[in-house]
Amino acid sequence: AQSVTQLDSQVPVFEEAPVELRCNYSSSVSVYLFWYVQYPNQGLQLLLKYLSGSTLVKGINGFEAEFNKSQTSFHLRKPSVHISDTAEYFCAVTFMNRDDKIIFGKGTRLHILP
Amino acid sequence: DTAVSQTPKYLVTQMGNDKSIKCEQNLGHDTMYWYKQDSKKFLKIMFSYNNKELIINETVPNRFSPKSPDKAHLNLHINSLELGDSAVYFCASSQDNRGSEQYFGPGTRLTVT
Numbered sequence: 001a002q003s004v005t006q007l008d009s010q011v012p013v014f015e016e017a018p019v020e021l022r023c024n025y026s027s028s029v030s031v032y033l034f035w036y037v038q039y040p041n042q043g044l045q046l047l048l049k050y051l052s053g054s055t056l057v058k059g060i061n062g063f064e065a066e067f068n069k070s071q072t073s074f075h076l077r078k079p080s081v082h083i084s085d086t087a088e089y090f091c092a093v094t095f096m097n098r099d100d101k102i103i104f105g106k107g108t109r110l111h112i113l114p
Numbered sequence: 115d116t117a118v119s120q121t122p123k124y125l126v127t128q129m130g131n132d133k134s135i136k137c138e139q140n141l142g143h144d145t146m147y148w149y150k151q152d153s154k155k156f157l158k159i160m161f162s163y164n165n166k167e168l169i170i171n172e173t174v175p176n177r178f179s180p181k182s183p184d185k186a187h188l189n190l191h192i193n194s195l196e197l198g199d200s201a202v203y204f205c206a207s208s209q210d211n212r213g214s215e216q217y218f219g220p221g222t223r224l225t226v227t
Contacts, residue, residue, distance in 0.1 A: 032213040038155075043118075043204055043218035051213070088155050094213035101170065102213070104157045 006105035021076040023091030032094040033074040118219040126225045137205030145211040146188040149204040164211045
């Protein structure tokens with residue numbers, strides 16, 4: 001079965017510290033991978049995406065993610081977080097089969113501590 | 115110059131009523147979506163239209179009926195509203211239905227009392 005797992009529902013981290021938000025998926029078909037961010041009371045916006053090519057993808061606001069096919073993971077990282085990074089982060093996977101369905105993870109709340 | 119817009123932003127109504135939410139995108143995209151986000155922030159796709167044709171219809175009560183009058187619009191009509199329908203509903207669009215990134219609207223917060 002196809003699924004997307006974000007193991008951490010909340011991640012507290014001190015300002016200027018590094019952070020990694022984890023995303024794993026289960027699939028037997030090719031995938032496209034996305035990270036979206038949702039700031040309070042707003043819609044989602046794209047942080048970065050992996051479609052093909054280099055497995056290290058750089059996005060907006062200093063975020064990056066690495067596609068690891070053998071571990072079926074697409075973890076999001078930032079070397080130094082800022083208070084403005086406080087938001088909900090969603091991993092999303094499009095499974096490239098007959099209906100190219102996209103599934104979102106349950107989200108990880110990034111809580112920046114002063 | 116909003117890319118994906120939704121109206122209304124807030125909707126408070128009583129159980130049993132019928133209501134509609136409208137969505138418009140000015141990006142020239144072929145595909146549009148409706149999502150429901152519950153109080154725990156869980157985001158679930160409800161419907162997807164590609165060039166006005168329904169392509170994804172998840173397990174949603176048939177009280178929910180989407181309508182796409184043209185490629186730029188996707189409306190959501192809900193009959194006989196129930197307490198459990200309270201959520202934030204997001205519209206989104208993408209260039210195609212082959213995995214391209216989605217652009218989300220600001221959401222409509224529906225509260226059923």
